[in-house]
Amino acid sequence: MKNMLSVATAMSLWLVMIAPAQAANGNVAAGQAKAAVCAGCHGADGNGGADPLWPKLAGQDSAYIAKQLADFKSGARKDPIMAGMAAPLSAADMKNIGAYFASLKPKPGAAQDAQLAKQGEKVYRGGDAKMGVSACMSCHGPSGHGIPPRFPKVSGQNAAYTRKQMLAFKAGSRANDGEIMTRIAFRMSEQEIKAVSEYMAGLH
Structure with missing residues (x-):
């Protein structure tokens, strides 16, 4: 009987502990x-x-x-x-x-232009020191899975969507995620933005 009470007590405590976590998530x-x-x-x-x-x-x-x-x-x-x-x-x-x-399970994406993706890989992994652009993977990770909750997952994302958002950061029309992306995108050329977007579409 004691063992049964101990198990019941432990289960009750466990439910109390996970309830706030479920509510938060x-x-x-x-x-x-x-x-x-x-x-x-x-x-x-x-x-x-x-x-x-x-x-x-x-x-x-x-x-x-x-x-x-x-x-x-x-x-x-x-x-x-x-x-x-x-x-x-x-x-x-x-x-x-x-x-x-x-x-939900994400499906892997694919780059449509291999040459452009190759250009994008250089910026994603190495940045552009001359222009003061840090490597994208320093915030979004080597495989593009991000560092939640501040830095989102970018792997497999539609290249057109990524490009649109980066151009918005560059122009200053999107500024809801702090200054990091605004500063980085501002220093990138439109060609670099296009290339990085293409590379991330096939990254996983």
């Missing part, structure tokens, strides 16, 4: 229900829709997704479509949606 099932409308652009499996300018979200860090949704809602990050989508979401909804997309 979001509820996948609740996120899936809320994210049903997202499939039109981001794909039913989170691996992207028909337009390459729409990002893949499968496997992305949950906290990063929640932050971007909050920024779309507040206007810190500008996008007319996403502003409308994020407007009715609560902070809990955003966490849940983030947890759902983080739980």
